[in-house]
Amino acid sequence: MTSSATTAAPAPTAQATPAISLQGLGKSFGQVHAVHELDLDIRQGEFFSLLGPSGSGKTTVLRLIAGFELPTSGAILLGGKDVTRSAPFERNVNTVFQDYALFPHLTVAKNVEYGLKLHGVPAAKRKARVAAALEMIRLPHVADRLPSQLSGGQRQRVALARALVLRPEVLLLDEPLGALDKQLREQMQIELKQIQREVGITFVFVTHDQEEALTLSDRVAVFNEGKIQQVGSPEDLYQRPATEFVAGFLGSTNLIDGALAAALTGTEQLVSLRPERVRVGAPAEGEAGIAGVVAESVFTGPGRRLLVTPDGFPEHSLLAEVPHGAPGSSAARGERLELAWPREAAYAVPRD
Template identity: 60%
Template sequence: MTEQQPAIRLTGLTKAFGSVTAVDHVDLEIAAGEFFSMLGPSGSGKTTVLRLIAGFEQPTGGTIELFGHDVTKTAPFDRDVNTVFQDYALFPHMSVLDNVAYGLRVRGVKRSERRERAMAALAAVRLDQMAARKPSQLSGGQRQRVALARATVVQPKALLLDEPLGALDLKLREQMQVELKQIQRDLGITFIFVTHDQEEALTLSDRIAVFHDGRIEQLGTPEDLYERPASRFVADFVGTSNLFDLERSSALIGRAGEHSIRPEKLTLASSPATAPGERSAEGTVVESIYVGSGIRRVIDLDAGMRVTVLERNDRARASDDDRGDRVHVTWHDEDVVSLIPPGA
């Protein structure tokens, strides 16, 4: 975190719906110009936090500051933020240009200036050549970019995005992830992005807050969360992990506590590990799954647990050639991550 004033500061933020606490004393600072993601499963509290920042919900407790100003009780239309939803809610009877200019029109901006600023916003998302079209004449990705242009044309200090790529197919989502990151860099404003898709969060974000049961389970860079998960929940939710409980950690890893190892950190061999700092466990291949860029091997260890090994697809071999083979699963000590629950 820099020494500059944060774009968003949440202090003790709490939201209860009757007897259910959706957000439980969240403290968070988001830097100006940061692409920040809130990641978590359904019901984890991430969307409620976004709605609290936008002003669509009022907190039960705590405060919300925007660039140093307390906006906890400020109406949504008086907060210098804008929101893009999964449903882009474009006006079907209006042209793309008029959709983008609508917010300026509501604010009383003169027609000539509205058009100039709307065209500039469309140019920023590379859609200025489609200004005269109607939303029905655009693809899903183009409509998403129109929604971004409409949200940014009023020059908010922060843009809130509530799973805006959720309605797109996989290929288009991947394309839009690249475009969204580029748009954010070009605009230089704070993006706060809510998603349940961990790969999407890892791809886009400068930092990520992983939410669980209304709290932030872990906060850090994509590399921090993936390489150094702080709890069993984060290790299991962010990517794929092989999780070793207390008993298996002691027997196989030689350490007390719970631990995890990422599938790509494991290798298969026909003999036990002998190199310094390496360990191995014997088991049987029960499944081999071809995934294009790699082959996912599922191994039942003799010690009584199942692990997944991800091998690079760097040679031609059938994905089911080695089912039933006896193998030694090998790992290096430095690739084992200790899972320490928050507050432990």
């Protein structure tokens, strides 16, 4: 990739005018409230993900930003300009869909060039911008191929180039990696983040995949039932969940309350304890712990997942992720052992 084809992304700042500002945004379909009057600012130049289960409202929010749906209430500002009632073509945004929506009868170069022709860009400039876009996605050698002659990952990158060649202020991505297999999806996550940094524009990414959101994003908004549960950096959301839903939705966790929580933490308040913070062994200074019996032992490749029934609490279980080679990494069902974890790893969360 040549350095002349891209520019470095500016560091997102809270002081700049937000790339997107949603103010009291709501959307209803008849009696169904898909989005409940949410407020959200997305910063210039950041990779921002809308994360949540199916039906949580995240895709509706993306469609509202794009102009494919009109809100029932509230306002949408792009770069400080109110576009709430503007048509999609009047908004300087572009969208990449899961199915890529490439024209099957046009070559890769013609697909990428299509939007430039609609915008009246002269032929010489079109050619240069298409070449730069294909160089950016590292596919200049497929310019004359048809989409049917490309792999799924290549088609995804071509769809990305077609959107970016128009130089939008914001790029909206509606689960664009959902159709790829796991290995290719993980590869494309890295490439997508690199491209976003190079072009320096705001990406808004919709996904239901927690690992994908944590891997790609500068910040994430977690949705549930049309409302935002929490907005923050991936680390904040994972280590310091604001709600019971966020704690349970982002990765695996032990949600403990009542008598077991009192025995382990000294309070019956609900706590979240991530299984990778739990180790096999006697508690050291600054740690809490409990003994129990292994109810299930599953080999995962990098290690072993242990489900342990703690002594005195036969109706409960604790999940521990034990790395390969660590104590307990060969534990079998029925084996007695001790579990320990740093006291601060049991993070209190409010009930939903």
